[in-house]
Amino acid sequence: MTEVEKPPSGPPQSPDTASYNVAAQAIQQILANTTGRPANAEQNTLVNRVIDAWRRRHSRADPNPILTLIAGYAGSGKTEFARLLSDITGWALLDKDALTRPLVERLLISLGGDPHDRHTDLYLREVRPLEYHCMMETAFDNLNAGTSAVLSAPFVAELADTEWVARLTKRCADKGAEVAVVWVLCDAESIRKHIEIRCDARDAWKLQNWEAYVSTLNTAAGPPAAHITIDNRLGAAFDLAKQASETLLRSRQAAEGVR
Template sequence: MATSRPRLTPPESLHQQIARNIRNEIEAGVLRDGQVLPSTRDLAAQWDVSVFTISEAMKVLMEEGLVVSQSRSRRVVRAPAQPVPQSEYRTSTPHVIFIGGFAGSGKTELGRILARQTGWPILDKDTLTRPVVEAALEVLGMSPNDRESATYLDLVRPREYESLLAATDENVGCGNSAIVTAPFLREFGDAAWIGRISAQMSKYRAQVTLVWVFCDEPTMQAYIRHRGAARDSAKLADWNGYIERIGLDFRPVSPYELVDNSASSSPLQEQAQELLKAILASESE
């Protein structure tokens, strides 16, 4: 597994940060083979960077064969067909991979890459709960994008994770492995919670793996700005304060695998493959 790297400054690696995020979206299946990318100017506006930076990012992706230039203004995604999951991923007992990380770290992209490779279901907290959470917040007289108030943190958030874990339990109870993605900030810092989940999964003889996705601050900020989610507005409005509050040195209190999604690290696809090797190897021990 990759380890944490020194923080990079945006001028040194901004095009690499953008290339990495687009690469992750291709490998996660968000951007598909044959899809036409927006123009250089449109991408520059989306990422809030210069057209030169986008051109440099495109050069990286073209050198890797992930993007093909058909004309000066038309670039197309080139992603090989995802292979049918091999029998090696049909394990004798279920595996549950809990993937945590800060907003914009790349945890969902890692989950999708693993799901595409293994055929295991991906259970993402936002996908499963966001519409209901937003409706609940509005009923409570709050903004549907609130993720900071005591009302959200103490009343709504616990129910989000309750739903996520219920879906996990249902899948694993049917004998399926599962990839579960959420920030897991409180949870990974709580040894008692981790112990309870491990005990719950042991009923099904399931192996639990915790994964923490680290991402350096500039890469994380660039991705959050790009995705433009309303729930991120408070973070971006006080970015320095947000970084101080979360503490990028956070790590789970129990044994875990670390994936480094910083611009200077190896591609997420390669780290996903190494992660799977480690998980499958532990089954035979």
């Protein structure tokens, strides 16, 4: 059976360390009272992990949380890169489609639309704003808990809006969090290949109206907001795993440079 941590004994401790141990004991007691059952191995494991997480969160060793936006057009490889970055860092992964897609489809149906619609005024006006609102509020809940988050969504309109970017930056700064934007660069040919491979119903309109769809994309340039670029075009010189590691380093360096 896993033993619950006990405050260390030995030489007198600094006030900070002593305070941590008092708080740890209080947390342990709260969790024990909440269960209403005798301690068991699973409960002890949870208690130990909670106490350890509390200590890490309140120690100065942990850096400020960072909100990383992984942006790009549909089929550019955003989610793949976001997953890699999340795997490397352990940061929470918030993918717009995973968070909202079932609700989006039901909402579109209830509004008399196509559940796979991602291009009409109905979707853009009535549904899309709600998707982004839900995702961003979930991200801020993570930041409030001191947890960094990786967000995967197009963010095309948002990153072109200087006021939106300014509001995001200020809101993060008010929480002591940093912001990094990663644009996944992908040309039209590569996007089409990626879309064809994933064979998703929401891409049907794009493929059926390819020329009209591509005419709305500016694949040659990223957003006007400050960002890091990841090259995910077919035949790119570096694979995404290597680029994920490099992006992590650059985003931290950039954040430290503006402190």
